[in-house]
Amino acid sequence: KNEVEQSPQNLTAQEGEFITINCSYSVGISALHWLQQHPGGGIVSLFMLSSGKKKHGRLIATINIQEKHSSLHITASHPRDSAVYICAVQASGSRLTFGEGTQLTVNP
Amino acid sequence: EPEVTQTPSHQVTQMGQEVILRCVPISNHLYFYWYRQILGQKVEFLVSFYNNEISEKSEIFDDQFSVERPDGSNFTLKIRSTKLEDSAMYFCASSPTDGHNSPLHFGNGTRLTVT
Numbered sequence: 001k002n003e004v005e006q007s008p009q010n011l012t013a014q015e016g017e018f019i020t021i022n023c024s025y026s027v028g029i030s031a032l033h034w035l036q037q038h039p040g041g042g043i044v045s046l047f048m049l050s051s052g053k054k055k056h057g058r059l060i061a062t063i064n065i066q067e068k069h070s071s072l073h074i075t076a077s078h079p080r081d082s083a084v085y086i087c088a089v090q091a092s093g094s095r096l097t098f099g100e101g102t103q104l105t106v107n108p
Numbered sequence: 109e110p111e112v113t114q115t116p117s118h119q120v121t122q123m124g125q126e127v128i129l130r131c132v133p134i135s136n137h138l139y140f141y142w143y144r145q146i147l148g149q150k151v152e153f154l155v156s157f158y159n160n161e162i163s164e165k166s167e168i169f170d171d172q173f174s175v176e177r178p179d180g181s182n183f184t185l186k187i188r189s190t191k192l193e194d195s196a197m198y199f200c201a202s203s204p205t206d207g208h209n210s211p212l213h214f215g216n217g218t219r220l221t222v223t
Contacts, residue, residue, distance in 0.1 A: 033211060041197050041219070043151070045211035086151065093164050094139065094206045095153040 002027040004099035006087050012105045019074040021102045023087030026068065030090055034061050034072050037084040037101065046072070046085075077106045110134045114200050114215035121190055121222055129185045129218045131200030140183045141201040141212065142175065144168075151199070157183065158206070190222045 003026040013019055023032070034047040047054050047061040049070075054061050058077075063070040074081055082105050088096040113132045121127050133140050142154040155165040157175055174186045183202075187194055197219050201212040 031209075035214075040216070041145075042216040043199060043201075043214040045213065048209075048211040088151070094141070094156040094158075095164055095166065096143075096151075096212070097153070098151040100150050 002029070002089055002091060002097045004087055004089055004097055006099040006102050008102060009100065010103045010105075012107065013077050015078055015106055015108050017077050017106075019077050019081075019104065019106075021072045021085050021087075021104070023070045023072070023099055024068060025070075025087075025089045025097075027091060028065075028068075030092060032063055032070050033088045033090065033096060034070075035086040035088060037086055039083075043086075074104075079106045079108050082106050112200055112202055112213050112215035114198075114218050116218060117216065118219045119221070121220070123192060123222055124189050127187050127190055127220065129187075129198050129200075129220070131183045131185075131215055132181055133183055133200065133202030134213055135181070137202035137204050137213070139163075139203045139206050140175075140177070141203075142185045143199045143201065143214075144196040145199065145217075146193075146196045154185070154198075156206075163206075187220075190220075192222050195220055195222045 005024045007022045031050045036044045058075045060073040084101040086101045087099040115130045140157040145151045153166045155169045156163045172188045176184050197217045199217045200215045203212045
C-alpha cells in the first residue's frame with residue numbers, strides 16, 4: 001500500500017513569495033499527479049508527471065523517482081493561488097492514492 | 109473546454125434510503141472513476157470503470173455500492189442503503205486513458221448528507 005506524505009500541512013505566504021510544497025511516497029509509481037482543490041470543493045488537475053520536470057505558467061512540478069519525492073513550486077505567488085494542493089500517486093493500476101493536501105494561503 | 113458534470117450538487121437523504129449520484133463524463137473519454145472525500149479527510153478511491161465493466165475497486169466499494177453506464181453518456185454511482193458514514197463529497201472523474209499518460213478531469217462533486 002502506498003503512503004503519500006505532504007509537507008507542510010499549512011502554508012501562509014505573502015504575495016510575490018516563492019512557494020514549495022513537497023510530496024513523498026513509499027512505493028514505486030508510474031505517475032504522480034498534482035491537483036488543486038478550491039474552497040467550494042472542486043478538484044482541478046495541475047500536472048501529471050512520471051519523470052523530470054514540467055512547467056505551466058507560474059507553476060513548476062518536479063519528480064525524483066529514485067528518491068520517491070516530488071515538489072510543486074509556485075513563483076510570484078498571488079492571493080488567487082490560495083487553495084489546497086494535493087499530491088496523488090498512481091502505481092500499476094488506475095487508482096490514485098491521495099495525500100492529505102497542503103492548505104496554501106497567500107496574503108496580499 | 110469540455111468538463112465533467114455531476115448532479116445533484118447536494119443530496120440529503122435519510123439513513124437506509126437508496127441514492128443515485130449522476131455524472132456526465134467528457135464525451136471522448138474511456139475511463140471513469142468515483143472518488144469520495146469525507147469532510148476533513150483525504151480523497152479516497154472507490155472504483156474505476158472501463159469498457160462497461162469495473163476495472164478496479166477499493167475495499168470501501170462493498171456490495172452497497174454499484175456503478176452503471178446506462179446510456180453511453182451518463183455514469184452513475186448507486187448506494188443501496190445509505191449509512192451515516194456515507195456522508196461525504198463524491199467526485200466523478202474521467203480520462204481518455206488509464207491516467208498513466210493523461211490527467212484525470214474531475215467534476216465539481218456531489219455533497220451527500222445522510223441523516
